[in-house]
Structures are given as structure tokens and as C-alpha cells.
Amino acid sequence: MLKPILLLSALCWSACSCAAIQILATRVILYEAEKEQSFTIRNTGDAPSLVQIWLSKKDNSSMNITDDIPLAIMPPIARINAGSSKVFRFFPTEKASAALPADRESMFWINALDVPAVDDENVAENKLNIAFRTRIKAFYRPSGIKGTLIEAGENLQWSMSKEANNLVYTVNNNSPYHISVVDFSLKKGEETISSLPGDVIAPWEIKKYKFKNVTDSSASLNYQYISDLGAYIPKRIVL
Template sequence: MTRRCSFLLGFCCALLPLLTQANVVVGGTRVIYPAQETEVSLGLTNKGEQPALVQVWIDDGSADSRPDDVDVPFVVMPPMVRINQGKGQTLRIAHIPRPGIPGDRESVYWLNILDVPPLPADQVSNHMQLAFRTRLKLFLRPEKLSGNAVEAAQTLRWSLIGSGPGRVLRVRNDSAFHVSFNSVQVKLKSGHVLKVRSHMLAPKSSADFPLEQKSSSAEAQGRVVYEWISDHGSSVRREAALEL
């Protein structure tokens, strides 16, 4: 990467919170990469009224990573491209096998798409250039995993653990797939509804989700109502019983 490009990236990232809308639209909300495939593709479209410079890279979970700092088993082409207004570009992502990547479960990475609009022709000295970065989850899915992503979301095991302010909703994922949530709440038998602060659940793991409201430790019966995100980016609602 040239010094100019590195400076541009750092400057634009510093301005990300100031932008509310991107011109470049991504054709998906996540990328599923079957490990047996040579490559997968993702479409970009410039819906704006002027050209955009797009820089693309993949990181292993650190949002502060720069393209020249990351070390991941992927190559994305093109890493930087100009997309004219009303036009599109297809990204090609190739997996480079390497030792140490689990073969019995999914691994997750992040695809970064930085949309940098051009400087206006009549720019003045106090002009501020803004950029917008989109981060998508990229799931590397090994061959011949037992089950599938739908079964993973449907077979989660839920229970209320602890008492008082430290009480949490514990969820266990015995599958080989990640499960991402849109929302989680607990409907207790007493009629109380508890909202839960949730996050993505890794394969073959458990997590404790904090409750946003206090609940009595005596209340342990009820159901969990949760929305999980499918491979296609749609939100799927499901209910499950709390285990005692």
C-alpha cells in the first residue's frame, strides 16, 4: 500500500462516526464461504450521484485493523477500485488454506468495505471529506460439518443462572455453527418479560447474557423468545423452553 493510501484510510476511519449514509450498497449482510470452494463473490453497487473509491480488506475481528496490518487466510480482489455512479463491481474472495484453522467448526472473520467519495471540483480549503465503512461477517465453513446453521439456532439450550443483580440468561451452543441474534427476551411464567443483551454465539460454546431488568431468583420457569439471523440475512423468530 502506498503512503497516500495509508493516510487516506487513517483519515477516513477517523471521520466514520460523522457520516450517516453510504453511496456504495453491498449485495448481502454476511458472507458464507464453504471451504471447498475456490472463491466466492459479493456484489457492490454505487447508488450515488458521483464516483466512489472503494477499499476492501478482511480482518480477524479487530475493528481497528488496517489493510497492511492484517494476517488472514483470504485474498480479496480487487482490494481497491473506483465504481462510477450507477455502476457495480464484483468482489472475489479466495480462501488460502493454512494450518491451525479448525476443521470441526466455523471460523469467523470480517469483511471491511470503505466507501470514499471523491473531492468536489470546487473544493475550498476547509472542505472535509467523509467516508463510510461497512463491516460484514465472513464465515469460513469447513466441509462435512455435522448439522446445519438452521439446526444450530433451533437446538440452543437456555437457562436462568444466579440471583439478584448478577442473574443472567445462559445459552449453550453444541453445534459447529455460529448463531447471531437480532433480539432475545425471556417470558416468565408469572407474565414478566425480561429483555436480554445478547451477542453472537460461537460454535461449541456457552455464553451468559445479562438481563436488562431485575428478576426474582424464584422465577425460573418460562420461555425464551429470540430472533436469529439466517445465512441469507433474514431474521427468524423462535421460542424455546427454559431448562431447570
Template sequence: MSNILISFIAVITLFFANLLSYSHASVVMTGTRVIYYEGMKDKTIQLTNNDNHPNVVQIWLDNGSESSANEIADIPFIVSPQIFRLEAKSGQIIRLMFIGNKLPKDRESIFYFNFSQVPAFNEQQHQANKLVLLFNTRIKIFYRPKNLPDDINRLAEQLIFRQSNNQMIVENPTGYYAVVHSAMLISNGQSFKLADSIMLSPKSKTQWKLPSSVNHNAKNIIRLTLLNDYGVDIVTELPLSAQ
């Protein structure tokens, strides 16, 4: 084997070894979403560094556009701190504060909490051959007004599903976002996927396409899996009506 080939293999091995070393986001948030209730002074968010080395963490917010920067996005929140060094095996408390006053009172509003991490190498480590990956994490922030009339614990039962020809009419008449992990149609013992990993906005109506093989005259049901405020799957089976 030539020296050139040996050198090439060594470089590739080093490349993938370092890739595996940094191939997961090790700065994590406690919880899977943030619920910010109207009237709160602030909300604390816990970040933890599971690495054996420090990381530099940067935080920003956006209003639904992942490309928008915190400085230009129209966000009624601020966070502190926005950039910091997080030591190995340690945590950091983030304060999220509401500074707006014009959000709707009859429904939730949604924003996004983002943070990125990059290893905080010392001078000697910077000079070494390392592949460093930048990891971004994006978390939903639900701003929840006071006195919404609907019951968040019975959200699935308040959604309306109707079969109409080859379409499933889906209506969310509540003031809450319904985070759909999955929606399956059960017809004559068969399961058909309708949707997964989507959100139904408050006071909204949408349509899902039904498979052509579905028997519209059968007593069909929908098996709906929603994520609750704690990120836990809640499975509900609902009867369907034809229109």
C-alpha cells in the same frame, strides 16, 4: 445584522449543507454477510455505487480487530481488487479467495470484510469548499467447513438455555455462530430484555444476568431472534428449565 454575523451564518449553512450531502454510505454490498464454504475456489461479492458521482473504494480484511490492517492481519483470504474507482450508478465484482489450510474442521471461523468510500472529485471540485466524510462498512465472513453435523436451519432449537439463580446459562453446542438480534425472557406476561446484537460462538457457554423481578417458578420462555444466512430475522420461542 452585521456583515460578520451574516458571513458566519453563511459558512455554517454551507458546512451543514455539505454534511447532509455526504452523510450516508452510498456504496453498498449485495447481501448482509458472506458465507464461504470449504472447498470453494472463490466467492464473488457485488458492490454498487448509488451516487451520482464516482467514488474511490478501498477494501481490507481483518480477523476481529478493527484496527488491524490487511497487510499485518493473519487472514487466510485475499481479495481482488483492493482499491479501485467506482463510477456513478455502476457496480464492481470483488473476488474473495481462501488461501489457508489450518482452520478448524468442527466449527465455523469468522473474519471481516471492510470497505471504505471517498468521493473521486475532479480538480475544480477539490478547490471548492466541501466537507468530505470517509465511510467504512464492515461485513462478517463466515468460513463454513464441510460436514458439520448440526442443522443450521434449526440452530435456535439446538441452543441450550437454563435458569440458575439470577443467571441465564446459554450454551451453543453447535459448530455454527449464532447471531442474536435479540433475546427476550417472557415471564407471567412480562417481557425482559436479555441480550441484543451479539454472537454466540461455536462450542461456547456464556451467562446473561436475569432481572431481579423475574419469577423463577413460572413457566418462563425465551423469545429468540436469530439472523439467518440471508440476514433475515428468525423468531423462535423456547421453554426454559431451572437448574
């Protein structure tokens, strides 16, 4: 089992040396019928970086690497020179079809740990090198699910209730797709009166979002959901 690369650095008081690894995608979608998908990571910095890639489950935000996910990424570790790019392959193992639900898509995280090269000058001057982790969503879509992500995003079912001095919006995702939502806000005209962080609404999940200290039920709920291509699609809900 691979373990995350640990970067130990001396305490410093001067500048940090930072790499510039960019994943050239916001999400990767692997269909059951496909042998693989690919994504590209580019080093926009001026020094080489060592990049470690691994998958984690939707609810896992730790740095732990496990081998209980029936999907894989190759290569798991790669050097990317300054100004260069590297293509990584994302593919199912033989166990994927049997291990993952057939009636809904499964969501994972692709983690990229970027460890910048150690510069002799930085070491001599007690400058700090920092390892950065970037994550993007990865989805596995079985062949049998119906509809599209856009249809699912357009057909979220909302209701509103009051709890003391709070407005509570309840959403029902009656689809086999994960809906990634950003910029939840309540607006009165063009004025934002309350907001909440974005979220992911899982297949057939019912969730509640509480706007504290808001009692004006005539406000509209505004948010954006993200398409397969990474486009932000605005929605306005008036109940």
C-alpha cells in the same frame, strides 16, 4: 501490506457530502471445497467512490489491515462509478486448509471503506467529505463439519438462574456453527420488560446474558437468529 486510506478534512460548519455504497449481502460463506465466492457492492450515489476492501478477524474492530488471514479478497481497491456495481472475489489461499480449524467454521469481517470523490464545490465551501466503513460477516466452512446452521440455531440449549435482582440466561452452542442472534428481549405477554444487544455465539461456546433488575422468572426469552440467506428466524424460550 495495504494500509487504510486516511481521509483528512478541514473543520466545517456546513453540510456533509456522503457516498452511498451498499454491500448487496449480509454475509458471505466460503466452503472449503469451493474455489471462491463473490459479493457485489453498488454505488447508489450520484458521484464515484473509491472502495477499499479488507478482511479482519472476528474480535478485531480496528481499522488495522493485517496479512495473517489465509483468505483473500480481490480487488483490494476499486473505483465504483455512480449508479454502478462491482463484483469482488472472496477466496482461500493455499494455507487456508492447514491454518484454519477443520472441526468448526471460522468467522471474519469483510470491511469496505467508502471514500467519496472530492467535489471542487465542496472544497471551496468548506464542506466535509467523510469516509464510511461498512462490515459484513464472512464464514469459512471446512468440508468435515456436520449438520446445518438451522439445526444449530434450533438446538441451542438454554438455562436460567437468578443472581441478586437479575435473571441470567446461559446458552450452550453445541455445534460447529456461529449463531448470529439479534433482538434479545424478555417479554411478559406482549410487553417487553428488558432487552439486550444482539451477539454471536461461537461454536461450542457457553455464554451468559444478564437481564439487570428483572426478577420475574415467568417471562419468556425472545430473539431471532440469522440463517445463511440472511433470514431472521424467531425463537421463544420459556424455562
